[in-house]
Amino acid sequence: MTTSSQRRYHITTFGCQMNKADSERMAGILETMGYEWAEAPDDADLILYNTCTIRDNAEQKVYSYLGRQAKRKQEQPDLTLIVAGCVAQQEGEKLLRRVPELDLVMGPQHANRLQDLLEEVLNGSQVVATEPVHIMEDITKPRRDSQVTAWVNVIYGCNERCTYCVVPSVRGIEQSRSPEAIRAEMEELGRQGYKEITLLGQNIDAYGRDLPGTKADGSHLHTFTDLLYYVHDIPGIERIRFATSHPRYFTERLIRACAELPKVCEHFHIPFQSGDNELLKAMSRGYTHEKYRRIIDKIRHYVPDAAISADAIVGFPGETEAQFENTLKLVQDIGFDQLNTAAYSPRPGTPAALWENQLSEEVKSDRLQRLNHLVAQIAAERSQRYLGRVEEVLVEAANEKDPTQVMGRTRSNRLTFFPGQIETLKGKTLPIKVTEVRAFSLTGVAVEAAVV
Numbered sequence: 001m002t003t004s005s006q007r008r009y010h011i012t013t014f015g016c017q018m019n020k021a022d023s024e025r026m027a028g029i030l031e032t033m034g035y036e037w038a039e040a041p042d043d044a045d046l047i048l049y050n051t052c053t054i055r056d057n058a059e060q061k062v063y064s065y066l067g068r069q070a071k072r073k074q075e076q077p078d079l080t081l082i083v084a085g086c087v088a089q090q091e092g093e094k095l096l097r098r099v100p101e102l103d104l105v106m107g108p109q110h111a112n113r114l115q116d117l118l119e120e121v122l123n124g125s126q127v128v129a130t131e132p133v134h135i136m137e138d139i140t141k142p143r144r145d146s147q148v149t150a151w152v153n154v155i156y157g158c159n160e161r162c163t164y165c166v167v168p169s170v171r172g173i174e175q176s177r178s179p180e181a182i183r184a185e186m187e188e189l190g191r192q193g194y195k196e197i198t199l200l201g202q203n204i205d206a207y208g209r210d211l212p213g214t215k216a217d218g219s220h221l222h223t224f225t226d227l228l229y230y231v232h233d234i235p236g237i238e239r240i241r242f243a244t245s246h247p248r249y250f251t252e253r254l255i256r257a258c259a260e261l262p263k264v265c266e267h268f269h270i271p272f273q274s275g276d277n278e279l280l281k282a283m284s285r286g287y288t289h290e291k292y293r294r295i296i297d298k299i300r301h302y303v304p305d306a307a308i309s310a311d312a313i314v315g316f317p318g319e320t321e322a323q324f325e326n327t328l329k330l331v332q333d334i335g336f337d338q339l340n341t342a343a344y345s346p347r348p349g350t351p352a353a354l355w356e357n358q359l360s361e362e363v364k365s366d367r368l369q370r371l372n373h374l375v376a377q378i379a380a381e382r383s384q385r386y387l388g389r390v391e392e393v394l395v396e397a398a399n400e401k402d403p404t405q406v407m408g409r410t411r412s413n414r415l416t417f418f419p420g421q422i423e424t425l426k427g428k429t430l431p432i433k434v435t436e437v438r439a440f441s442l443t444g445v446a447v448e449a450a451v452v
Helices: 002-006 017-032 056-075 086-091 093-098 108-122 167-171 179-191 224-231 252-260 277-282 289-302 321-334 361-386
Strands: 008-013 046-051 080-085 104-106 127-129 149-156 196-201 239-243 267-269 307-314 338-343 390-398 405-410 415-419 429-437 441-446
Touching (some): 008 017, 017 046, 017 108, 017 149, 017 196, 080 086, 086 167, 277 289, 289 321, 307 321, 390 415, 415 429
Parallel strands (some): 008 046, 149 196
């Protein structure tokens, strides 16, 4: 272990916010062990790929990156190579057979065991850690990528069984953190000067179902809505966001809480996946497009100006042109501020991957293009409402393309650019008059400098 004081590490993260949060925790562990961050992978003695298996191309990318580093390891045997995350969980020992230079393969549930696993590696073992474990309470200090905004996990895993999704088999069953542990982590972030927290869960509305205790009416003692009330008053934290919600469990009480609690931002991310009931049933989503529309109506009743974003899949096995048009219709009717779209990609170990009614790549790509075209058009229309308005923007970083500008987000999660110096403005929330709107971002000027 003596060599680690001069050792440097590099982490490459693929995929979702949960992965980004896991990478920050693993970076925190490495720094506690005496490793230093290296900007470029080729300058590092330890390289960790935190992987995603939602889509096939993410997986292929990992293999091409790995190939390059495996070659390097043949010349530098001291190089430590790690694959973490969902591809690691799914492939396990197969990864070692494919890339024998690997030292450690670890699933997402093992993120906080990195130090123990690395010690085994440094003692000469090749380690595969993919067995299900109880996720220990998180006492690691993440190395946060931002000094303004931070992720906080509230629930790990997922008990849903959507027929296209590999997440439950790679991230395990739902395990909620205790409200006290979540609050303690947020209080510490508040003390460190963080202004915005995003609470994370694969299915955040399931929070608390696995924690002991029931109320007098037989319902769960801990719900995600209760958690929002419990952490809302933490000093220093100005904004709270959360993701990802599931329409099956999204309640009116949660929407009311968002309307009542001033720190909770007016932005809801609720995936719908398809606008067609038969496809939703084939996906095992557990709701109809009518129920989804009612949720959005309720949000707009309580929080009229809320931004709504979602996820959608096109080209699911068996999807007809008419069923795809039901998705287009839902997108048109609701008017999303942002939509993450994907063509269906068969994932190993999921029921839908084995069905015979797979669509051709041409049909999938044509539908994806048509959906994306509509999404951009609607997002541009939704952006119009910000023109001339004064929006509160929390400054996060400099605009990489224009150093005279800084960037931040409105409460409704619109990326906003305006003139200013990051040294003086980072972490400040400023009133910005919006002077220019685009589909997914805004430009403006600080109100003090604006001719109002």
